[in-house]
Amino acid sequence: xxxxxxNAATAVAADSVVANDKISRWSVEQVEVxxxxxxxxxxxxxxxxxxEHFDPNAVQMSTLLSIKTGGCPEDCGYCPxxxxxxxxxxxxDMLSVDEVxxxxxxxxxxxxxxxxxxxxxxxxxxxxxxxxxxxxRAVRELGMETCATLGMLKEGQAEQLKEAGLDxxxxxxxxxxxxxxxxxxxxxxxxxxxxxxxxxxxxxNVCCGGIVGMGESxxxxxxxxxxxxxxxxxxESVPINNxxxxxxxxxxxxxxxxxxxxxxxxxxxxxxMPKAMVRLSAGRQAMSDGIQALCFLAGANSIFYGDKxxxxxxxxxERDRELMQRLGLHAMGSGA
Ligand code: SAM
Ligand code: DTB
Ligand code: SF4
Numbered sequence: 001x002x003x004x005x006x007n008a009a010t011a012v013a014a015d016s017v018v019a020n021d022k023i024s025r026w027s028v029e030q031v032e033v034x035x036x037x038x039x040x041x042x043x044x045x046x047x048x049x050x051x052e053h054f055d056p057n058a059v060q061m062s063t064l065l066s067i068k069t070g071g072c073p074e075d076c077g078y079c080p081x082x083x084x085x086x087x088x089x090x091x092x093d094m095l096s097v098d099e100v101x102x103x104x105x106x107x108x109x110x111x112x113x114x115x116x117x118x119x120x121x122x123x124x125x126x127x128x129x130x131x132x133x134x135x136x137r138a139v140r141e142l143g144m145e146t147c148a149t150l151g152m153l154k155e156g157q158a159e160q161l162k163e164a165g166l167d168x169x170x171x172x173x174x175x176x177x178x179x180x181x182x183x184x185x186x187x188x189x190x191x192x193x194x195x196x197x198x199x200x201x202x203x204x205n206v207c208c209g210g211i212v213g214m215g216e217s218x219x220x221x222x223x224x225x226x227x228x229x230x231x232x233x234x235x236e237s238v239p240i241n242n243x244x245x246x247x248x249x250x251x252x253x254x255x256x257x258x259x260x261x262x263x264x265x266x267x268x269x270x271x272x273m274p275k276a277m278v279r280l281s282a283g284r285q286a287m288s289d290g291i292q293a294l295c296f297l298a299g300a301n302s303i304f305y306g307d308k309x310x311x312x313x314x315x316x317x318e319r320d321r322e323l324m325q326r327l328g329l330h331a332m333g334s335g336a
């Protein structure tokens with residue numbers, strides 16, 4: 001088939017995929033059809049879906065804080081906080097509620113509407129969770145939305161977080177089932193689904209995404225999105241992380257992903273989860289302004305805002321404000 005008729009055939013297949021926005025169970029093949037579209041066609045479709053459900057010029061801004069850094073017993077191959085890898089991240093004590101409130105206040109004063117607290121745990125012990133509950137209550141009192149990512153939850157823990165006023169719980173599926181074993185051995189994807197079920201059952205908003213740029217194929221990226229989009233219901237928030245390569249981790253030295261392929265991943269996330277907040281997450285520091293602009297066009301409508309993610313860098317707040325101004329983007333209000 002020549003290129004023009006190949007593109008036409010792909011577009012027809014994509015039409016039938018996109019027209020059916022009631023799709024509640026996606027197949028990997030359907031999402032591959034989207035991924036394989038000519039770039040302009042894919043972005044046009046994704047931007048259309050974005051506009052149907054959101055103000056396309058509004059971006060939600062969350063600030064992250066590591067409330068317990070390093071020393072993690074897990075073996076996630078991308079993570080600088082795993083105790084077993086020799087990285088520059090040290091095992092630190094958990095922060096106090098006062099330290100967290102000071103950081104949240106500073107983030108709020110710079111324009112963040114959501115504050116996300118991350119801990120390098122397999123899962124929280126009850127006395128650790130007790131302190132997190134105090135943090136959640138205190139951050140909420142500042143008028144911010146709250147999110148936590150603490151690892152796997154045991155029976156009753158999601159309910160305690162909900163009761164304290166937590167808005168979102170982040171727990172990522174990370175990659176497609178067939179690739180998962182290459183990246184992590186200390187917890188299964190079923191374990192992750194189990195925590196996601198608990199979070200959903202407790203009435204918390206679900207924040208669940210993954211990482212690309214770990215040496216996976218396009219099909220694997222499609223399969224990751226299928227795994228997330230087929231959660232019933234799909235998550236309210238979907239962070240798409242580009243691997244931040246950290247020296248000392250097993251994935252350091254992986255071939256970098258083509259930035260345009262990252263944009264495609266954002267577009268496919270937008271089309272498969274039309275009403276979710278799609279977050280352009282880790283990896284922005286290494287991204288050009290042009291690629292970030294394409295990500296916003298492709299339907300990303302949330303970012304991590306502030307000079308640091310958990311342990312690695314993020315663009316400076318001032319630079320992000322400038323970029324948003326150049327693109328005519330504005331901050332999405334709290335609760336939007
Ligand atoms: N320890 C908890 C857990 O893993 O569930 C919570 C914190 S963990 C750091 C949260 C997420 O950050 C991971 O699931 C992963 O998707 C992402 N992440 C960690 N290191 C990363 C890296 N180097 N590059 C991109 N994303 C990363
Ligand atoms: C998510 O999906 N990405 C954020 C947040 N959820 C917790 C974490 C990114 C971490 C990047 C590596 C680091 O800074 O340690
Ligand atoms: Fe630990 Fe989370 Fe890092 Fe995995 S991603 S090593 S669980 S901190």
